[in-house]
Amino acid sequence: MSLGNSTVRRVTAVTAATAVMALGIAACGGTTKNSVAKSTPTAGNTASANPNAATRKGLTIAYLPKQVNNPYFTTSDNGGKKAVEALGEKYKEVGTSSGTDTAGQVSYVNSLTQQRVSAIAVSAQDPGALCTGLNQARKSGIKVVTYDSDTNPGCRDVAISQASSVDLGRTEVQLMAQQIGDKGQIAILSAAQTATNQNTWIGYMKDELKKPQYKNVKLVKIAYGNDDAQQSFQQTQGLLQQYPNLKGIISPTTVGIKAAAQYLSGSKYKGKVKLTGLGQPNDMRSYVANGTVQAFELWDPAKLGALAGYAAIALASGQISGAPGQTFTAGDMGKYTIGANSVVVLGKPTVFNKSNIANFHF
Incomplete structure (x- = not known):
């Protein structure tokens, strides 16, 4: 995608130079350059998976953003809704109206666990606060995907990163x-x-x-x-x-x-x-x-939400377990590979300026 001028090309060139290092590092929060090597494998993501398994029907994928009615999360979650419903599954969104109500997020995790949803896609307000609730959900057979903002790696199955x-x-x-x-x-x-x-x-x-x-x-x-x-x-x-x-x-x-x-x-x-x-x-x-x-x-937040939905369905269908190296197909977005720490990277960020902003509508 053309970024439009020499200044932006300089940024892109430097960005490309870091790509090799970026492949193994989470983009959204739960890991840092020091914690990648020290963090333990995600609990439960080493289970066997069948990439050729049929997509299960009757799944419910629940999205829990940092904040509902936030334009960014409205865009990302609508992208998730489109992806989930395109596969014939049920989508729902819950969440707090505040971007700092961690206790509220915990309460919603517990409620979704009681409802026995198939998977939770969550953007965490805090890396550790949701862990007890999310791991209880996982013990109940609910798959957990983080997007935009990660938990500690041991509290989810897959993390969807915006970019490195x-x-x-x-x-x-x-x-x-x-x-x-x-x-x-x-x-x-x-x-x-x-x-x-x-x-x-x-x-x-x-x-x-x-x-x-x-x-x-x-x-x-x-x-x-x-x-x-x-x-x-x-x-x-x-x-x-x-x-x-x-x-x-x-x-x-x-x-x-x-x-x-x-x-x-x-x-x-x-x-x-x-x-x-x-x-x-x-x-x-x-x-x-x-x-x-x-x-x-x-990045495109709608694609971020969509990728979270595709990953959640693949997990709930047994097509992936979250182990690094596994692949899954995200509709017309193509095939994605799970990287280190069970992180999937959406792609490179795009720089917007006067020369190209008219080409984007989100």
Whole structure:
């Protein structure tokens, strides 16, 4: 997919260079570069599987996002709904209206276990808080797939990663550094402090910033907007008041980057303080057009949700157990291979800018 200009091609080239290392690393949270080697195999995923087994009928696949009515998860879960129903299975979605209500997520896991659903696709608000409930579900024969944000590896059968953590963390720093000329103060506007995917990406951002070419780029603060539009807007305002010489903000959350763009667009900082991160084209289109944002990146969240659904059905049908090296077919998305730590990577992130954003509608 063409990314449209030399700046983006430079980012893509560097991203490609990390691909070999990225294959074995989870993109969404439950693992980091240090924990991959230390984590134990996912419990139960070494069972035998029959890749030629027929898809079971009468399955119920339940989606538990971090937050219902969040545009990002609405898009991803609708992608899951389409995939699940295309195979003739039943889809349902449950969840809390807050992106930080971990106790609420635990309650929904327990409820779904009592309902004896076939599989749970969950985006975890916290890496460990759901483990007791999820493992109880698995003991009851329910398959567990994480998507967007992982649990600890021992608490699920398969994790669906948006992209490699290495790619996402490093390329966001690269995008920002190019826009500020490799010099100046920057801040990160994250979601919740416990969000596993956010913390993993931020870890790779910090690691990227250690390279010599970023010696004049200083990360001054990590702020948390809790995936709430109003809080993220206020955190953006606070960053600029606290650091009047701030040159850029990286927001690896679709809610955060949109709120930050909204603030910058109506302020004296428009075009002066650079903004990048993870956003949806439909949310960011006007801010790219008016010059508030030059470039940002993301994957297709609908495909992420769909891949979670296909994996859940393959698990519930006995076609895969979650063991590394196993493969399954995800409809017209093609064949996917389960990698280290039972992680399946959706693909490379796409960089969006003025030259290509009109080609995307999600």
